[in-house]
Amino acid sequence: MNSFFMSMLLGPAPGGEPGTFDFTALLPIVAIIAIFYFLILRPQNKKQKETQKMLSALKKGDRVVTIGGIHGIIHKVSESSIILKVDDNVKLEFNRGAISSVTSQAKEEKEEKKALENKEDDSESSDSED
Secondary structure, eight states, X not given: OHHHHHHHHSSOOTTSOTTOOOGXXXXXXXXXXXXXXXXXXXXXXXXXXXXXXXXXXXXXXXXXXXXXXOEEEEEEEOSSEEEEEEETTEEEEEXXXXXXXXXXXXXHHHHHHHHHHHHHHHHHHHHHHO
């Protein structure tokens, strides 16, 4: 069995002496490794880095979804866990890793509320001028 693989790798190279190493026999193996890296390992590492970045950026007031599908607002953040406010009097504690996605961040919500209030104020003032 061992001689079979050796004969594949050490077979006569085109125009060379018998028993010399044939680098062309390694090309398919190198190609498979490269394809494996670019199609599987690289995207997985990229997604893992994005997830770590998202988990480290969690703060109070963010709307999140857990891996179990529970939607809530972050009430308190500690080093290893997060307390979510699910309803008025319901707070649940989760590990940071249980957060699957952030649906909206605290700053964005405040800015959106201010923008809506400003639009309402503008529309009311233009109605009263008429």
